[in-house]
Amino acid sequence: MNRTASLHAILIVSALTILPPILFGIWIVIREKRKAAALEAAAPSFSPQAPATPSVRSKSGAFFFRSFDAPQRVYLRRQRLVLACGLLLTWIFFVYFSSGLMSQYVSAYAGQQPLALRVWYSYLFHISNGAATHGIFAFGAAALAAGELGPASAVGRFRRTRPLSRSFLFWIRIGSVLSALIFSLVLAAGASFILLLMLYGPVWKHLDHGAQPTAALIANARSQPGPTVDDILESSRSGAGHFTWALQTSIPRLFLSIITTQSFFFTLVILLATLPIGSGRKKITFVAVSVYVFFMLYIIFIVVGSGVSPELARICFLYVRPGPPPPYIFALVPVMGSAALLGLASNFSNRNDG
Amino acid sequence: MLFLRLSASSGVPVHLQIEQQIKQSIASGVLCAGDPLPSTRRTAADLRINPNTVARAFQNLEREGIIRTVPGGGTYVASFAAPGAGLLKAEKIRRLRPLADQIAVEASQLRFSSEDVHKLLDTALLELEKARRARKSDPRVEPQEGDR
Amino acid sequence: MTAFAIQTHSLVKTFGLGRKQISAVDGLSLHVPEGSVYGLLGRNSAGKTTTIRMAMGLARPTSGTIDVFGLNPTRDPERVSVLRQVGYVPEDKMLASLSPRKLLELNRSFYPGTWSDDLARKVIKRLELPLDTPYMKLSLGDKTKSALAAAIAQCSRLLILDEPTTGLDPIALDELLRLLVEDCTAEGRTIFLSSHQLAEIEQIADHIGIMDRGKILLEGPLDDIRANFHRFTVTGASLPAGGAAILSATRDAHATRYIIQRDPESFSHELICNGATILDSNPMSLNEIFLELCRTAESREEVSA
Numbered sequence: 001m002n003r004t005a006s007l008h009a010i011l012i013v014s015a016l017t018i019l020p021p022i023l024f025g026i027w028i029v030i031r032e033k034r035k036a037a038a039l040e041a042a043a044p045s046f047s048p049q050a051p052a053t054p055s056v057r058s059k060s061g062a063f064f065f066r067s068f069d070a071p072q073r074v075y076l077r078r079q080r081l082v083l084a085c086g087l088l089l090t091w092i093f094f095v096y097f098s099s100g101l102m103s104q105y106v107s108a109y110a111g112q113q114p115l116a117l118r119v120w121y122s123y124l125f126h127i128s129n130g131a132a133t134h135g136i137f138a139f140g141a142a143a144l145a146a147g148e149l150g151p152a153s154a155v156g157r158f159r160r161t162r163p164l165s166r167s168f169l170f171w172i173r174i175g176s177v178l179s180a181l182i183f184s185l186v187l188a189a190g191a192s193f194i195l196l197l198m199l200y201g202p203v204w205k206h207l208d209h210g211a212q213p214t215a216a217l218i219a220n221a222r223s224q225p226g227p228t229v230d231d232i233l234e235s236s237r238s239g240a241g242h243f244t245w246a247l248q249t250s251i252p253r254l255f256l257s258i259i260t261t262q263s264f265f266f267t268l269v270i271l272l273a274t275l276p277i278g279s280g281r282k283k284i285t286f287v288a289v290s291v292y293v294f295f296m297l298y299i300i301f302i303v304v305g306s307g308v309s310p311e312l313a314r315i316c317f318l319y320v321r322p323g324p325p326p327p328y329i330f331a332l333v334p335v336m337g338s339a340a341l342l343g344l345a346s347n348f349s350n351r352n353d354g
Numbered sequence: 355m356l357f358l359r360l361s362a363s364s365g366v367p368v369h370l371q372i373e374q375q376i377k378q379s380i381a382s383g384v385l386c387a388g389d390p391l392p393s394t395r396r397t398a399a400d401l402r403i404n405p406n407t408v409a410r411a412f413q414n415l416e417r418e419g420i421i422r423t424v425p426g427g428g429t430y431v432a433s434f435a436a437p438g439a440g441l442l443k444a445e446k447i448r449r450l451r452p453l454a455d456q457i458a459v460e461a462s463q464l465r466f467s468s469e470d471v472h473k474l475l476d477t478a479l480l481e482l483e484k485a486r487r488a489r490k491s492d493p494r495v496e497p498q499e500g501d502r
Numbered sequence: 503m504t505a506f507a508i509q510t511h512s513l514v515k516t517f518g519l520g521r522k523q524i525s526a527v528d529g530l531s532l533h534v535p536e537g538s539v540y541g542l543l544g545r546n547s548a549g550k551t552t553t554i555r556m557a558m559g560l561a562r563p564t565s566g567t568i569d570v571f572g573l574n575p576t577r578d579p580e581r582v583s584v585l586r587q588v589g590y591v592p593e594d595k596m597l598a599s600l601s602p603r604k605l606l607e608l609n610r611s612f613y614p615g616t617w618s619d620d621l622a623r624k625v626i627k628r629l630e631l632p633l634d635t636p637y638m639k640l641s642l643g644d645k646t647k648s649a650l651a652a653a654i655a656q657c658s659r660l661l662i663l664d665e666p667t668t669g670l671d672p673i674a675l676d677e678l679l680r681l682l683v684e685d686c687t688a689e690g691r692t693i694f695l696s697s698h699q700l701a702e703i704e705q706i707a708d709h710i711g712i713m714d715r716g717k718i719l720l721e722g723p724l725d726d727i728r729a730n731f732h733r734f735t736v737t738g739a740s741l742p743a744g745g746a747a748i749l750s751a752t753r754d755a756h757a758t759r760y761i762i763q764r765d766p767e768s769f770s771h772e773l774i775c776n777g778a779t780i781l782d783s784n785p786m787s788l789n790e791i792f793l794e795l796c797r798t799a800e801s802r803e804e805v806s807a
Contacts, residue, residue, distance in 0.1 A: 039603070039634040046623050046633060048607050074611040154596040161558050161592075162612045163585040165578040350578070353561045364785075367725055395684065402679040404539055404708045405687055407725075463780075 009104040016095045021088050071163045079176040085144075086180030089137060093188030096133060098195050100126030116203040121246045123196055123203075124322045128254055131261065131302050131320050138181060138262040139269055139294070145177035146273035149349050166350040174342065178266060182259055189255040207246055245322040253328065257319035260334040261301075267341040269294060274348040358401060368403060372411035377420065380431060381482055383489030387433040391421060394429075506569070507660050507692040508534040508557055513566035515552050515716075526552040528716030529566070534694055534709065536571075539687060541703035541724075542696040543792055544713035550696040551593045553713075554664050557694075558590055570660065586613070589653035593664040595645040602626075602640075602648040603633040609652045621685060622655035628677045642669035650678065654686060661686055663695040667702060675699075679706055704788040712795055715803070719795045724788070731786045732766035735759050738778030750798050757781055761794050 068076060099105065100123040106115075108122070148156040149170060159169055196203070222229070272290045302320055313319075314326040317334050358375050360368055379385040391397070394412055398405040412429060415421045422432045461471050515527040527549045534540040544550050555561040556568050559575040571587065573580040598605055610617045626633065629647040632640075640648065646669050653661060661682075667675055683706055686693055697703050703710070704724070711721040720727065731749075737757045744751065747764040762769050770780060786794070 036601070036634065036636055043634060046603060046606060046619070046626055048610065048619070070614045071612045074608070154594075155598050157560065157592070157596075158598040160560060161585060161590050163582045165582050167578065351562065366785075367728065369725075395688070399680050399684040402676065402683060402705050404706050405683060406708050 006104060006108070009099070009102055012102070013095060013099045017092045020091055024088065072168060075159065075162075075164055075169070075172060079172065082176045082180050086184050089141070089180065090184035090187045090191075092137065093134070093184055094191045094195075096130050097127050097188050097192035099130075100124070101192075101196060101199055114207070116200070116206040117243060117246055119196075119200050120203045120207060121242045121322065124246065124249045124251070124254065127192075127258070128249075128320050128322060131258070132298070134185075134258060134262050135265055135298055138266045139291075141177050141181050142266045142269035143273070145174050146270050148173060150273060151353055167346060170346050170349045174270060174345075178263065181266060182263060185255070185259050185262065189258075193251070204246075207243060248324045249322040250325040253325040253331075254319055256328075256331055257317050257326075260317050260331050260338075264334040264338050264341075265294075265298065267338040267345065268297075271341045271345040271348075274345045274352065276348055276352055358397075360401060360403065369407050369411040369414070372397075372408060373414055376411070376415060380420065382485040385431050387431055389431045391429040391431065393427075505536040505571075506533050507536045507538075508532065508540075508568070508570050508694060510553070510568045511566055513553070513556070513568055514564045515549075515556060515561060516564045525716050527556070527563075530713070530716060530718055532711055532718060533721065534692065534711075536692050537687075537690040538709045539682070539693045539707045540695070540709040540711065541707035542694065542711045542713060543698075543700060543703060543788075544696070545796060546698075548713045549716040550713055551664055554593075554662055554694075554696060557662060558588065559584065587659040589656040589658040589661045591646075591649045591653045591663045591666050593668075595642070595649045595668060597649050597652060599637040601634055601636050602631055602644075602651065605648055605652050606655065609656070613656050613658070616657045618655055618657050621657060622651060624685070625651040625654050625681060628681055629674055643671065643674065644669075646670055647674065654681065657685075658691070660692045660694065663693070665697055666695055667697060667699045675702065682706060700787075700789045700792060710788070712792055714796050714799050719799055720791075727791065728785065728788070730762075730764050730766070731791050732762045732769075733759065733782075733784045733786055733790075734762065734766075734770060734773070734780055735782040736773055736778050736780050738773070738776070740776065741773075741778060749794060761786075 101119065105126060106118050106122045147153055148159070150156060160166070272294065275286075301316075301318065315330055315333055317326050317330040319325055358372060360371050364371070366374075376385070376391075385391075391412075392400070394408045395405050398408045401408070412421065412423075416423060419432055421429055423429050457471060457475075460466075461468075510530050510532040513527050513530040513532075514525065516523050516525045518524055526547075530549070530553060532542075532553070542550050542553070552561065553568075556563055557570055557575055559581040562576050568575065570584045573584050575581050575584040598608065600608065606622055610619070610622070625631070629651065631647045631651055632644060635644065637645075646666065650663075650666060653663070666678065670678060679702060682693060693706075695703070695707075707724055709722065710724045710727055712719045735757050736759075741758050742748065742751075747762050747766075747769055749761040749763040751761075752759045760769075770783065773780060
């Protein structure tokens with residue numbers, strides 16, 4: 001693929017992902033500053049309008065908050081911020097999932113093949129190959145979630161000195177961030193699929209549409225300047241490969257694999273953060289080392305998934321390149337692994353000092 | 355008006371200081387019979403001390419008949435007939451004896467003669483009487499003039 | 503049988519492993535009666551903050567027990583019941599990084615049963631707390647005032663204050679003492695505060711605990727402690743060198759100075775009976791008692807080490 005074209009594509013993708021969050025962040029900061037300035041100027045006395053707690057009588061209250069007591073409702077309400085971040089994350093994943101639809105990428109694969117095949121293959125390839133990038137966001141989300149639970153966090157310590165049980169704090173925090181992560185992946189997947197339909201239509205139905213038989217191409221090459229016979233043979237081989245992969249890849253399992261893998265790494269980071277190892281400076285060193293280890297493990301996993309040990313990849317429901325999908329049942333492996341890691345992390349978090 | 359000045363490091367327990375100063379105020383006429391005293395909590399808050407300490411002082415004073423609490427609430431200086439009236443001479447001696455002992459010890463430590471000690475006591479009693487008389491003939495009579 | 507707001511029994515808390523292990527709290531037996539104002543005094547690394555953190559369920563004891571109102575504050579669900587009844591000001595005065603107004607609005611929703619807006623307004627006015635300054639711009643004193651307002655307005659059964667005088671100017675300090683006496687001692691409520699400011703503690707506390715190197719050196723009602731401690735300067739022959747009641751005896755060319763920790767009257771009586779002359783006899787302020795106790799404990803440690 002053309003170097004400048006690929007650089008172009010990367011820049012566009014990066015700009016698309018970063019720009020809206022930055023603009024949103026700037027808007028929030030300006031709004032807060034204006035509010036603070038207005039309050040400082042007016043300096044009204046302390047007379048809060050709201051009743052002391054989110055009452056059960058409000059419309060969202062009636063359904064959601066019924067079975068929780070006052071402090072728990074307050075804590076639940078604070079998780080609204082997480083939902084907002086989830087929306088941002090949805091946008092970011094949507095951009096990444098749809099990057100395969102960009103013309104720079106579509107034209108990169110098997111140039112001689114029909115457009116439908118190229119689009120489909122590029123789409124699948126970019127979704128499956130983004131595992132490392134998705135991992136960064138999963139990791140970031142986990143760090144955000146676990147940060148509040150740790151002993152160093154002042155906000156965390158505030159919450160731990162209010163009448164809320166430790167396990168409630170843990171599960172609500174982790175639960176809301178994890179569900180925001182999964183939800184954003186699902187939404188982004190659906191949105192990018194709709195985008196594909198809008199731009200190119202149901203391409204997977206017409207994969208061989210407009211394909212020219214290889215023999216005719218070779219005959220053409222002998223009579224005219226252009227691609228050589230070797231080029232054509234090469235492209236037809238890779239084209240056949242692409243075609244097979246494109247046919248075999250199961251889009252639902254692709255997305256499901258992303259969800260299970262990213263959730264698994266999310267829970268792994270949570271566990272690392274709650275391990276009762278050291279404090280203060282030692283803890284920071286430990287976290288830095290474990291981030292490094294995490295990243296290495298992650299790369300190994302990707303490599304395993306992309307060919308070193310296809311068997312292991314199947315069992316772990318790792319699906320990182322177009323090709324035959326692992327059976328659905330193996331999705332339970334990372335899911336149960338995640339649940340086990342979370343259970344362990346919850347145990348540590350409840351017992352930790354802080 | 356109840357102006358109390360307490361010293362934490364004088365060695366005298368705070369409740370005792372309160373008792374002594376209230377007695378002093380009554381003796382010198384700053385407080386008269388029937389004058390109201392602020393509540394325990396109020397006094398404690400004003401002085402920034404523990405309410406139990408004030409409560410203890412007030413309880414002791416009440417036991418001695420110097421102040422009285424009304425069932426509805428409120429503490430007042432008892433009328434002058436009460437303090438000392440119900441007390442037997444033996445009880446009064448029992449009360450004053452430790453103070454006398456203390457003066458005796460201090461005086462002998464400082465090599466103060468017996469006559470000087472007597473002179474000291476006379477001067478103190480005289481000054482107390484003077485102060486009381488001065489307060490009685492004070493423009494504190496005003497409220498009554500206004501009522502005319 | 504007095505009810506205790508806080509009670510510990512041989513409480514131990516160690517940090518670290520092996521050779522680098524530190525015992526922050528080393529066999530602490532503390533008793534805070536309900537309805538009292540209890541001052542926990544101690545030097546900087548005596549273990550006061552660690553003890554308080556254990557009472558708040560922020561740290562788990564290594565061994566021994568700690569009870570708050572008879573409940574275990576380190577294990578859910580009793581921990582939640584404890585936290586419902588406790589107001590807390592931590593040592594670093596950092597509750598949440600919010601402006602005071604936002605902090606108060608947040609905190610009031612956690613304690614719907616007991617929170618008092620009126621009391622919050624009173625504290626704000628008396629301490630002159632700036633409501634809308636963002637957290638980063640608050641001075642240390644303002645942070646302290648903010649944390650105090652949030653905790654006091656909870657009207658909780660127990661108020662735990664870790665160094666509540668940090669950064670407060672004398673006027674704010676005076677107002678704080680007035681507030682504590684006026685609004686936080688009614689209805690059998692307990693105040694537990696740790697401080698270096700002995701003068702202020704001496705004023706409002708009725709119970710004292712002196713802590714050093716993770717242990718309690720002395721604990722009890724303040725009046726009793728002040729009555730028990732006395733300083734004598736004595737001359738004479740055959741003066742006692744030690745005894746149960748003598749905390750320390752310093753001899754020099756002219757006289758011996760005794761610090762007595764129990765029953766000073768009988769001690770002085772005994773001295774006089776044995777023909778000694780008491781040159782000087784003074785009660786001791788809390789500050790002096792504290793200094794003597796810590797110094798004696800330190801020299802005992804050095805001797806036994």
